Amino acid sequence: MARVAVIDPQTATGEAKQMLDAVQSGLGMVPNFIRALANSPAALKAFLGIHEIASTGYLDLKTRERIALSVAEQNACQYCVSAHTAIGRKVGLDNQEMLANRMGHSSDAKAEAALTFARALVEHTGQVSKAEFDAVRAAGHSDGEIIEIITHVAMNILTNLIGKATQVEIDFPKIEFNKAA
Numbered sequence: 001m002a003r004v005a006v007i008d009p010q011t012a013t014g015e016a017k018q019m020l021d022a023v024q025s026g027l028g029m030v031p032n033f034i035r036a037l038a039n040s041p042a043a044l045k046a047f048l049g050i051h052e053i054a055s056t057g058y059l060d061l062k063t064r065e066r067i068a069l070s071v072a073e074q075n076a077c078q079y080c081v082s083a084h085t086a087i088g089r090k091v092g093l094d095n096q097e098m099l100a101n102r103m104g105h106s107s108d109a110k111a112e113a114a115l116t117f118a119r120a121l122v123e124h125t126g127q128v129s130k131a132e133f134d135a136v137r138a139a140g141h142s143d144g145e146i147i148e149i150i151t152h153v154a155m156n157i158l159t160n161l162i163g164k165a166t167q168v169e170i171d172f173p174k175i176e177f178n179k180a181a
Contacts, residue, residue: 002168007038015041019048032168033079033159047158054155058145061091063111064152066101070115071156073102073177074122079163080156082172102178113139114149121153 009020009030016038023030037044054064065088072080081102088098097107104119106112117136120128136146 002166004036004039004166006032006035019044032171033163036166036168050155054151057148059148062093063114065091066106066111066115067118067152068156069098069101070104070118071122071153072160075160077160077163079170080160082170082175085175086172110140117149118153
């Protein structure tokens with residue numbers, strides 16, 4: 001049971017209702033995570049803003065989802081592992097790839113370099129070494145892509161913290177840690 005109210009989009013009012021309606025339009029559903037965030041329209045607006053920024057740019061959709069899966073597994077956020085497994089399937093990741101992603105690996109060498117860097121960012125709270133920075137660059141990531149990797153890690157840490165702290169009900173097919181997707 002969630003530790004905070006999970007706002008019903010049908011009974012929401014004001015700015016929260018507008019944002020929940022926009023999420024419904026875009027996704028065809030309003031995940032419980034978003035409903036929990038709707039307790040604070042300012043927090044929901046901030047999240048949707050960073051999510052919008054992070055959903056465009058240089059990194060392809062698959063790499064974005066790989067990062068989300070890796071960070072969620074590393075931070076033990078079952079809500080986020082479950083959500084991003086469902087999203088990963090929609091963007092074309094298969095079960096074997098997603099399981100590898102959750103462990104920081106990929107069948108794509110450039111994506112694996114992004115995951116290695118992302119995991120180092122989480123593990124060292126951003127204090128990555130010159131060698132770790134040089135490795136992601138040597139794998140072909142531009143400065144813009146590196147900034148986006150950092151942004152995606154930060155956004156996913158935020159979602160992991162909210163998902164774990166609020167204990168919102170998982171409204172995606174539930175995925176166990178370290179199991180096949």
